[in-house]
Amino acid sequence: MATNPDPDLIRSLEEVLDLERTALVDGDLERLNLMAPEKEKLIVAINELQVIDSAQLIHLQKKVERNQTLLNSAAEGIRSVATRMAELRRVRQEFSTYGADGQRNGFIVRRNAKLEKRA
Numbered sequence: 001m002a003t004n005p006d007p008d009l010i011r012s013l014e015e016v017l018d019l020e021r022t023a024l025v026d027g028d029l030e031r032l033n034l035m036a037p038e039k040e041k042l043i044v045a046i047n048e049l050q051v052i053d054s055a056q057l058i059h060l061q062k063k064v065e066r067n068q069t070l071l072n073s074a075a076e077g078i079r080s081v082a083t084r085m086a087e088l089r090r091v092r093q094e095f096s097t098y099g100a101d102g103q104r105n106g107f108i109v110r111r112n113a114k115l116e117k118r119a
Helices: 007-026 029-047 055-093
Strands: 094-098 104-108
16 A cells, blocks of 8 residues: 555545535536545545645645535525425415414415406
8 A cells, every 4th residue: 555645646636626616616516416426536545545644635634624614504505495495385375374362373375366357
């Protein structure tokens, strides 16, 4: 096994991480999905190296952490959108009010209700 990190391997992973960051910032989830196998392959190859300490690997680790933070933010945004969409669907299906006693009253909204216009 190697004792020094392969500069080409590190450079390749650094390029993939930079492209991944760009895709995250752009919100291009499809491109992220396409990059994942290459990123995984490079990380596995680097993990197989026996390196005690390397400034290059520390730099790569910082990029990985940066991208992980962006990925977590993107996932949270997607969850927020899903929650909001579910709330909007619920609002379309039910009309709620609160009575004088403070109790919630829900009324189911009829589907395909049409307003009849008369002259």
